[in-house]
Amino acid sequence: MKKVLTVLLVLVMLMGLVSITSAKVNLVLWTKEGEEPLEWNKSLVEEFMKANPEVTVELVKKIDVEVLREDFLTASLAGAPPDLLWTVNDHAGPFVTADVIDPVDGLFDLDIYVESALEAVKLEGKYWGIPISNGNHLMLLYNKKLISKAPEDTDELFTIGKKLTQEGNYALVWNQTEPFWLVPWLGGFEGKVFAEDGVTPTLNTPEMVATLKFLYDMKFDAKIIPPECDYDAADTLFKEGKAAMIINGDWSLGGYMGVLGQDLGVARIPKVVATGTWPKPYTSGVYFMLAKGLSGDKLKAAQDFIGFVLSEEKQIEMVKLLNRLPALKEALEDPLVTENPILKGSSDQMVVGTPMPTVLEMRCNWDSMKPEMLAVLTATKTPEDAAKTMQTSAESCIKALE
C-alpha cells in the first residue's frame, strides 16, 4: 500500500512538474452565468481551446454575481485573481474604485460595439469592459396557454390577476427577495435611487413609499403573487405552468423558450396607472473585464479569446441559443434579431429602461433596499418606515465607505 501511495505521489508531482515547465498559456475565466448560458460558455471554451491548443482556458462558475464580486475582490487582495471576468456592468464601479481591473481602451476596437452598451462601463473617462450582450433587463414574460394577452396597465394586471390566482396557481411571480425587481416599479412611480449628482441616495421619497405600497397591495390586498417567492421558486412556478406571468430578465429567455416554445410571450411590465408611466427596469449588459496587470502572453490569449467570443458568428449563436440582444453592431442588424418576436419584445422593454448606475454608492443602495423591501413584504414595517430606514442605512453605508 505504501509503495502504491508513494508511486501515486511521485506521479502527481511529475504532473505538477510538467505543468510548471509547460509552455501553455493558462487563462482563468470566472463567469456569473448558470444553466443554458453556462453551457454556452463551456462550449465556447472547448471550441477555442481546440482551435488554440497552446492556450488553456479554465472556466470557473461563480454561484451568483454577488459571490463573483466578493470573491474577485478577495482574490485580488490575496494577489491571485482570475485573468478574465464574464460579469455585469455594475461591478465596474467597485472594481475601478478598488483598482483591481484594467481599462480596455487601446486593447480592442471599441467602435464595433453598440454605444449604449459601452457607456454602461465608462468611468473616469475610460472603458472598463467589453460588452458581450446588451440589456440584462427585466421584462414581463407570460404563458400564452394561461393568458392570451399581457396586461397593459396595473389595473388590468390586478383584475386579471385576481381571476388567475387560485388553488396554488398565481397570476404573477417575481423574485421578491431582490430589490433589482423593485427598481422597475420605482421608475414607474417616477422615482430614482439617486439625486441628480448620481451619488446621493434618494430612497426616502413619496415615490419610494408609493412603490412599496404598491408591492404591499399586490401581495396582501390583490393577492396576485405568492406569499413568499425567491428567484428559484418564481422560475419553477412559471416553468411548471403554475404562474401565468413572470417578471424576469433577458438571461432567462433561452430557458423559457426551451420549456414553453411558441407559448412564451414577452411584453413590457404593465404601465403604472397612478402615474401613467411605464416601469423602468435597469438596463446594462454582460461584459468581459480584465484583471489588473494582465500582460504578455496572457493578455494576448485573453484578446484572442474575447475576439473569438465576440465574433459575429458567435454573437448570432448567442441570439439563437439565449435570445439575448448582441452588443456587436453588425449582429444587432441581423434579420435574426430584427425579426425575432421574443427579442422584439425584449428590446421594446429595453427602450423604456434606465441605465443601471455603476458608481460604488449603488452597492449601498442595493444593500439598504433589500431588507426593507422584505420587511414590507412580510408586513413587519410600513412603507413609510421602510423608506426612512432605507435612506438612513444607505447614508450610513456610504459614510462607512470613506
Next chain:
Amino acid sequence: MSSLTARVITGSLSQIGSMILYIFLGIIIFEVVVYLVLGKIFKSKYTIPYMLLAPAAVGLALLVIYPMAYEVRLAFTNMSLRYFRNYNLSLVQGLKNFTLIFTEPVLKQLKFFPLLSRTILWTVINLIFHVSGGLVLAILLNRHMRGRGIYRTLLVFPWAIPQIVAVLAWRGEFHFEYGFINVMLQRIGLQPIQWMIDPFWNFTAACITNIWLGIPFMMIIILGGLQSIPAEFYDAAEIDGASNWQQFNSITLPMLRPILTPAVILGTIWTFNNFNVPYMINRYELETSDILVTALFRAAFEYNRYGFSAAFALVILFILFIFTLTYIRVTGGIKGVYE
C-alpha cells in the same frame, strides 16, 4: 462534456502536484539550511531534533502566527474598497476602528451591543438544548436495551454529515412553497411559516438547525463520561436508599463535570463562532438574524471594510478569551489536569 471532465481532473492533479513539489523542494532547502547552520556552524547536538521540528514550526508560523500578525496589523489600517491598495497604517486609525465598532452601526442599522446580546441569546439557547438534549439521550443510551447500537448510530447521524450539506438541506426544508415543514403544517391545517423572510422565524430556523446539528456531539461526550462512572457508586447509593434524582445529582453530575466543562467551553465557542448555520439559513441577509461572526464576514467581504473588520475580529477574540478564562476559573473544570 466528458473530455472536459478528464481535462479538469488532469488540470487539478497538475496543480496539486506542482504545489506538493514546491512544498517538497522548500522543505529540502530549509532542512539543508538548518543542518548547515546548526550542525556545521554551531555544532549543536540538537541538530536532528531541530531538523525534525523545523517543517512543523514553519507550517505553524505560516498558518497561525502570520495570519494573526497580519490581522493585528490590518486592524490599524483604513483598508476598504476606497483604500484597497493605498491604505494608511497608523495608531490613530486603529483607535478609530475600535471606537467605530462601539459607536456606529456595524452593518446597516445594527450596533455592536444589540448584536452581542443576540449572539449571547443564540449561544445560550443552543447550548441549553445541546447539553440538555445530549444529556437526556446519553442517559437513555447508557443502559442495556435492545438495538442500542442502531439508536446510537441514528442519533450520531447529524454529526456525521458535513455541516454545510446539512444546513443546505435544512434550508431547503424551510422553503415556503416546497419545504417539508410548511407542507406538513398545511397538511394539518396550519398556516405555512415565512421562515426565510420573517425575522423571528428566520432566527428560529437557524436555532432549530443548529440544535439538531449540535446534540450528537454533546451526547457522545456525555455518554463517554457516563460510561466512565464506576457502577459501584450507584450500587452503594442504592443500598443507602438514594432516589434516582439523588443519584443523578450527587453522583452523575459531579462525576460528569470534568468532561462537561471542556465540552461546554468548546460548545460555547463553536456556537458563538458558528458561521455556517446563521449565514446559510439567513439567505436574504436579514440583519435581524446576524450574529457577531456573520456580521463580521459581511462587514469584511460584502461591505469591504477590511481594517474595521480586522479590529472587529480582535474584539470577538477578546470576548471569547475572557469568557474561557472566567468559565474555567468559576467551574474549576480543568483543576484535575494540574492536580
